[in-house]
Structure formats: C-alpha cells, structure tokens
Amino acid sequence: xxxxxxxxxxxxxxxxxxxxxxxxxxxxxxxxxxxxxxxxxxxxxxxxxxxxxxxxxxxxxxxxxxxxxxxxxxxxxxxxxxxxxxxxxxxxxxxxxxxxxxxxxxxxxxxxxxxxxxxxxxxxxxxxxxxxxxxxxxxxxxxxxxxxxxxxxxxxxxxxxxxxxxxx
Numbered sequence: 001x002x003x004x005x006x007x008x009x010x011x012x013x014x015x016x017x018x019x020x021x022x023x024x025x026x027x028x029x030x031x032x033x034x035x036x037x038x039x040x041x042x043x044x045x046x047x048x049x050x051x052x053x054x055x056x057x058x059x060x061x062x063x064x065x066x067x068x069x070x071x072x073x074x075x076x077x078x079x080x081x082x083x084x085x086x087x088x089x090x091x092x093x094x095x096x097x098x099x100x101x102x103x104x105x106x107x108x109x110x111x112x113x114x115x116x117x118x119x120x121x122x123x124x125x126x127x128x129x130x131x132x133x134x135x136x137x138x139x140x141x142x143x144x145x146x147x148x149x150x151x152x153x154x155x156x157x158x159x160x161x162x163x164x165x166x167x168x
Contacts, residue, residue, distance in 0.1 A: 006010045029056065029059065029128045029132070035051050035052060036132070046166050049067045051066040053129075059125060060118075063110055064110070065129075066109050068099065068106055068108075070105075077109065081109075088113065091109070092111055092118065093110040095130055096108075098134060099134035099137075106133065108130055
C-alpha cells in the first residue's frame, strides 16, 4: 500500500511578471517597472516614495526606510532617529536625494535591526532607489524653481548631520 507524503504549501510574494525572471540582475530593484509606471502616470508623490521604500525594504530584508522632503513638517530626522533607537534600530544608511548636480531634494534614511553597513550590491540598490526618488520628486514639482526648497533643505541636512553625530 502506498503512503502519501504530506504536502506543505509555501507562501510566495508575487511581483508583477515583468519584474521577475531570468533577466533580473541582483542590483535591479524589485517592482521597479511598477514604480516607473507610477511616476509616468503622475501618481501622488507619497505613493511613489512609499512604494520605493517598501520595495527596497523587502529586497534587502530587516530594513526600515523613510524618505523625507523639505516640506515635511510632521517628521524630522531627530524624531525619527530617536523613535528608531527606542525600537532597537540602528542607522543603516543615510543619503541625500539629488538628481545630477542639483542640491538635495530630500533625504533617504534607512534603519536596521543590527548594526552593519551595506554590501556593494546593496549600495547599488540604494543608489537606484535614490535615483528613482529624485526623478519622482522632480516630476512632481515639474519645472518649478526648487532653489528655495533646496536651500531650506540644505540647512535641514546640515542640522541633521550635526544631530546624527551626537546620536552615535
């Protein structure tokens, strides 16, 4: 008599079929085509940046990321950093969001459960996410003169760098 083996169902995350496959490089951002579609169709900036953070968080694992813009009055680096420390998270990576030689359009903060630095391939993913964020921000604001916002953001970033030095 034949005995049937128990079967185990596996849960699997599904990304659109055009974002998976043999042509994918380890430095390609999962869901990138969907994010580019959001940018090109004029989706709300918050939705695009949230999708970027979610994509990189899922791909790197054990990461919590946030993108801050100059006009974000509800959140600031100091508040986020202290909240992260309360939950045992360590600053994993922090970078300005800029497009080419422009001033910073925002900031990309990443926190991790363990204190470590990104690998080379992780840094490539982070740079890709930053580039996509810069494109989305630039598209959202269009041809508006961002020099005032960028100047304000530069002051915020200088203050943030000073605060970050005191947290470590």
